[in-house]
Amino acid sequence: MSLFSADGLFKHFGGLVAVDRVSFAVEPGEIHALIGPNGAGKTTLINLISGLLPLDAGRLVLDGADLTGLPPYQRVRRGLSRCFQVTSVFGADSVFDNLMLAVQARAGSSFRCLRRRAAEGSLRESALALAQKFGLDAALDRAAAILPHGDQRKLDVALALATRPKLLLLDEPLAGMGPEDSAQMVALLHRLRTETAILLVEHDMDAVFQLADRISVLDYGRVLASGDVASIRDHPEVQAVYLGTEASG
Amino acid sequence: MKRAPGWLARSLPWLLLLSLALFPLLAPSLDLDYYVGFIRHLLIVMMAATSLNFILGYGGMVALGHSGFVGVGAYTVVALVDGGVTSAWGAWLAAVAVAGAFAAVIGAVSLRTRGVYFLMITLAFSQMLHHLAVSLSAYGGDDGYSLHAPLLLGVGLDDAHPHVLYWVVLALAALLFTFSCRLAVSRFGYALRGIRDNETRMAALGYPIYRIKLAAFIGAGAVAGLAGALLASHNKFVSPSVMHWTESATLLVMVVIGGLGRRWGGPAGVALWLTLAEVLKLYTEYWRWPMGLLLVLIVFLAPKGVVSLFEGPRRAG
Numbered sequence: 001m002s003l004f005s006a007d008g009l010f011k012h013f014g015g016l017v018a019v020d021r022v023s024f025a026v027e028p029g030e031i032h033a034l035i036g037p038n039g040a041g042k043t044t045l046i047n048l049i050s051g052l053l054p055l056d057a058g059r060l061v062l063d064g065a066d067l068t069g070l071p072p073y074q075r076v077r078r079g080l081s082r083c084f085q086v087t088s089v090f091g092a093d094s095v096f097d098n099l100m101l102a103v104q105a106r107a108g109s110s111f112r113c114l115r116r117r118a119a120e121g122s123l124r125e126s127a128l129a130l131a132q133k134f135g136l137d138a139a140l141d142r143a144a145a146i147l148p149h150g151d152q153r154k155l156d157v158a159l160a161l162a163t164r165p166k167l168l169l170l171d172e173p174l175a176g177m178g179p180e181d182s183a184q185m186v187a188l189l190h191r192l193r194t195e196t197a198i199l200l201v202e203h204d205m206d207a208v209f210q211l212a213d214r215i216s217v218l219d220y221g222r223v224l225a226s227g228d229v230a231s232i233r234d235h236p237e238v239q240a241v242y243l244g245t246e247a248s249g
Numbered sequence: 250m251k252r253a254p255g256w257l258a259r260s261l262p263w264l265l266l267l268s269l270a271l272f273p274l275l276a277p278s279l280d281l282d283y284y285v286g287f288i289r290h291l292l293i294v295m296m297a298a299t300s301l302n303f304i305l306g307y308g309g310m311v312a313l314g315h316s317g318f319v320g321v322g323a324y325t326v327v328a329l330v331d332g333g334v335t336s337a338w339g340a341w342l343a344a345v346a347v348a349g350a351f352a353a354v355i356g357a358v359s360l361r362t363r364g365v366y367f368l369m370i371t372l373a374f375s376q377m378l379h380h381l382a383v384s385l386s387a388y389g390g391d392d393g394y395s396l397h398a399p400l401l402l403g404v405g406l407d408d409a410h411p412h413v414l415y416w417v418v419l420a421l422a423a424l425l426f427t428f429s430c431r432l433a434v435s436r437f438g439y440a441l442r443g444i445r446d447n448e449t450r451m452a453a454l455g456y457p458i459y460r461i462k463l464a465a466f467i468g469a470g471a472v473a474g475l476a477g478a479l480l481a482s483h484n485k486f487v488s489p490s491v492m493h494w495t496e497s498a499t500l501l502v503m504v505v506i507g508g509l510g511r512r513w514g515g516p517a518g519v520a521l522w523l524t525l526a527e528v529l530k531l532y533t534e535y536w537r538w539p540m541g542l543l544l545v546l547i548v549f550l551a552p553k554g555v556v557s558l559f560e561g562p563r564r565a566g
Contacts, residue, residue, distance in 0.1 A: 050453060076455030088450045090443060101443050104436055105454040111464060113437040120436075163455050 001064075003028045003197050004167045009058035011041075011048055018044045020221040022058075026167060031189070031198045033208045036218035037241065042201045043085055045218070046171050049199075050082045051075045063166055076105070079166030083156045085175060085201075091145030095136055098144050098155060099127035102162035126162070134158040134188065150181030154188070161192065168196045174204045186210060209233070217241075269419055273412040286483075289415045291523050292422040293479045298503050298515035299429050300472035305501070306510030307438060308465045309445030313368045313497050314355070317375030318470040320492025321348045322477025324382060327394045327487050331387070337400035337408050341478040348474020349467050351378075356466035360459060372494055382489035393488025400482060408482040418479055425472065430512050441465055442510075506547050508554025517556045521547075 002025035011019040019041045026032045034042055047053040049060060051072035060067040065078045090098050100117065103126040104110060117123065131137040134154045139147060144155060153173060160168055173189070174182050186207050192198065202208050208215065209229055216226040217238050225235050232238055269292075273285045297319055304310045322344035329340045359370045388394040399409035408414045432438050440461055443451045452458055481487045490496070499522070507518020525543060529536035551558050 052449065052452065071457075072452040073455045073457045076453070081455075082453050084450070084453070088447060088453075090446050090450070092446065097439075101439055102454055104439065105451075105456055110436050110440040110456060110461065113432045113435045115436070116431065116434050117436050117439055118434065159450070159454065 002026060003030075004062045004199075005060075006049065007059040007061075009045065009048055009060075010056045011044060011053065012056060018221050019048060022218070022221070022223055024216050024223060024226060026197050026199055027213075028197055029193060030213045031193055031200055031211050033200045033202060033212035033215045034218060035202065035205075035208060035215060036224075040218040041221040042218055043171055044221075046082060046169050046199075046201060050080060050169060076163050076165075079164075080169070081160045081163045081165035081167075082169035083160040083171060083173065085171040087149075087152045087156050089144040089152060089155050089159065091143065093144060094141050095131065095144055095147070095155060096127060096140040098159060099130050099136075099162065100124070102159040103127045103130065106163045130158050130162055135184070150177055150184070153177060153181070153185065157185075157188070161196070165196050168192070168198045169201075170198060171201045172203060173200070174202055174207055182207065266419075266423055270416065273415050285411060285415055287523075287527065289411075289418050289483055290480075291519060292418050293476050293483055294500075294503075294523065295516045295519045296422055296425055296479070297473045297476035298500055298507070298519045299426060300469040300476070300515075301500050302504045302507075302509065302511075302515040303429060303432070304465050304469045305504055306508075306514060307433060307445065308441045308462060310360070310462065310466065311364070311368045312359075312371040312466075313494065313501060314371035314373075314375030314378075315469070315473055315500050316492045316494070316496035317355075317371075317378040318348045318352055318473035319477035319480065319496070320375075320378055320382060320489070321351045322474030323481040323487040323491055324385070324388065324477075325474070326400075326478045326481040327388050327396070330396050330398065330400070331394070335398065335401050337402045337482065340400055341475060341482075344474045344478035345471045346474075348477065349471035351474075352467045352470020353463070356463050356470070360462050360466060372497070375492060375494055375497055379489055379492045379494070382492060389488070391489060393486055393490075396481060396485045396487070409485075414482060418483070421475070421479070425475075426512075426516070433512060437461070437464075502544070506544065506551075506554060508556030511554060511556045511560075513556045514554050518554070521555060 004026040007023050009019050009022040022045060024032070034045065036042055044053065048055050051070060055068065058068070062079055067075050067078060067080065070078070090101065100123055103123050104117070107123060107126070128137070131140055134157070136151060136154060136158065139151060144152065147155065157170065157173055173185055177185065182204065189198065189211055200208070200211065212229055214226065214228055215232040217224040217232060219241050224241065225232060225238050227235070269288065272288065276282050276285050297315065301312070301315045304312060325344040325347040326340045329343055334340055355371070355374045359367055359374065362370055383391050399407035401407050402413065402417065406413045440451070440456055444456065444458055444461060448458060477491065480491065503518035503522045504515055505518070506521060507516070508514030525540060526536060529539050533539070547555065
């Protein structure tokens with residue numbers, strides 16, 4: 001059985017159909033890439049799956065649990081996590097406090113109000129372990145807003161991973177990164193696949209072909225094609241709408 | 250850069266508490282008797298301001314109806330006294346509960362909106378409460394209600410004794426302030442500030458945004474209710490003007506000039522505002538003019554609140 005299945009997802013904004021009966025599945029341990037031209041509906045799809053936008057129709061199932069209609073925080077509790085296309089961290093806070101906040105979300109109640117959080121050793125340890133995994137341990141005391149772009153993207157992914165998801169939604173994790181940062185992020189995502197399945201929206205085709213087990217192509221809100229890397233690379237229709245010169249060049 | 254504050258900064262709050270506790274005993278010899286009541290009033294308003302600072306400064310909820318809960322607390326005491334209740338603790342506790350219940354209902358509706366809509370809707374609710382109080386003819390309507398019988402505090406003490414009430418208020422204010430400081434660095438405090446700074450991300454991290462905000466709103470409303478109850482004991486009189494919307498606005502301005510989202514913001518803002526008003530009233534009946542000018546000056550000199558002037562440089566990033 002698939003780890004995650006989306007079935008007939010539909011969303012329109014007024015007369016514009018943004019996501020048109022999209023169905024796909026993600027298998028356990030898989031990196032499933034979602035590609036398509038700008039405006040194809042990729043980010044809308046991510047917002048529908050994570051619950052930040054309400055679905056007009058369709059069904060979402062993760063690991064046997066029906067997510068359709070659940071508010072975002074309950075989807076997170078059932079194992080869904082995401083990061084954002086535009087880096088979304090707590091800019092004024094230190095990297096450490098960012099990680100603490102993410103770890104805290106997963107570890108018990110956030111309604112505790114008498115105990116100092118700084119005294120909770122297990123939270124600190126989880127936050128530090130996360131920093132180490134993402135190579136952020138040298139920047140713990142720095143405010144997130146003044147980190148270099150590449151480190152902010154890493155922090156964004158680290159926050160998403162702190163909730164220990166079964167399925168991680170990554171919306172263009174490589175956006176705006178230089179080649180060095182990109183290579184680091186790709187290596188990092190490689191390592192993450194042992195912990196969680198990933199739904200990856202990305203424009204960097206080199207990275208997609210390196211990482212993805214399967215690829216779905218989205219165009220005008222519909223799934224144009226879905227398959228393994230080789231079949232997508234050679235798919236004539238996909239080449240026409242999207243890959244174009246990039247694939248042949 | 251120092252991480253921990255020095256011994257002076259650490260002991261300052263205790264020295265302040267000690268001198269406040271001794272003040273009623275020293276006041277007669279210094280010919281400052283009048284100011285025992287003044288400080289008592291100040292401490293009560295500080296509680297309301299601190300609770301507002303919690304939802305406004307830490308929670309980012311710009312509520313313009315906080316005096317509504319102060320009024321609910323005060324009128325709960327009126328209703329109970331009118332019904333024959335004589336225990337101060339019972340009446341005050343009931344005020345906390347009733348104000349909390351009002352905050353639960355009002356918050357449950359208001360928190361579905363944001364920003365300026367939230368401000369408008371909280372204002373509307375507090376106006377409704379104000380009009381309700383005006384229409385309560387059993388409790389004097391517009392004229393208000395005088396509390397003649399003292400409320401009993403146990404062990405032979407009552408709230409009519411000015412010094413006893415002063416110490417009770419001081420103890421409650423100190424307790425509440427300590428609690429609010431702890432709350433700010435607890436899981437709940439961090440979660441609330443996270444929601445203020447980046448609500449979308451907090452939702453994506455799995456935080457129940459609405460429930461966290463509502464819990465903060467109810468807590469703040471309950472504390473405002475306590476302030477209202479103490480105000481009733483302090484004045485021995487309650488009228489609908491305690492919950493007029495201008496009272497909410499004044500409270501909001503106090504918190505802003507004190508320091509939004511800073512632990513001493515509420516107390517500092519209240520102390521500054523009420524002291525300025527008191528001093529200016531000595532010189533002129535038209536004290537609002539110079540007061541306004543001074544406020545403009547304060548906002549320009551300390552846009553982050555007067556408390557920010559006493560903070561060391563922020564820890565380097």
